[in-house]
Amino acid sequence: MHDNDIDYMTSAYKVLYEIETLLKYNIHSTFYKRHGLRWEEFVTFKKPLEIMFFRDVLTLYLEHPLFKNYFDNEEIILLLNLRPIRNDIAHMKVITTEEYDLLIKCCHIVKQKKCSDQKRRHEVLT
Template identity: 30%
Template structure:
């Protein structure tokens, strides 16, 4: 097991998830006001797959990414599970994770979001 690579993968996942959550926070607050979080708590939505589902569920979010990018979010769930359960990633999975990090973390900085 390559501990340094697992650390880097976990850091990348953290950045991806927090970026996606920040975008949700901004768009949902703008669209629905500050009380939108009540619905989030009621539904118990706090896992990565829940974050991904928000981009399909709410109109103000599902136009932010292309259908390919939304598909990529779903692909990250399997990679995320491997990292969080301390299983090695293949070289391809690791490259994919770093590639997606660039896409989703850059989106957070993009003025369109």
């Protein structure tokens, strides 16, 4: 491994962390708004949101009625394509530039959804 790989993979991990954190935050905030502070008492998951694997989080976006239409088909396919890349990053395997580009693209998609949600909420309040 070269010094460049360390910076490259650290950057990839940071982007992956941002994606996963934003996805989980959206789930948390959606249920919080619907059920309040003790929302976990009203929602049953196989495991707590904090320890869900990436694939479990994506499954929620695919199957749960509140999230089914959050991403369009193309976006969800891109996110699903991150699974093997996520595993490589987690197991410290250097990813290709194409994989890194996909990671960046997915991060942009997730951030854009968050911004549009915030804008929608602001418009509702004003």
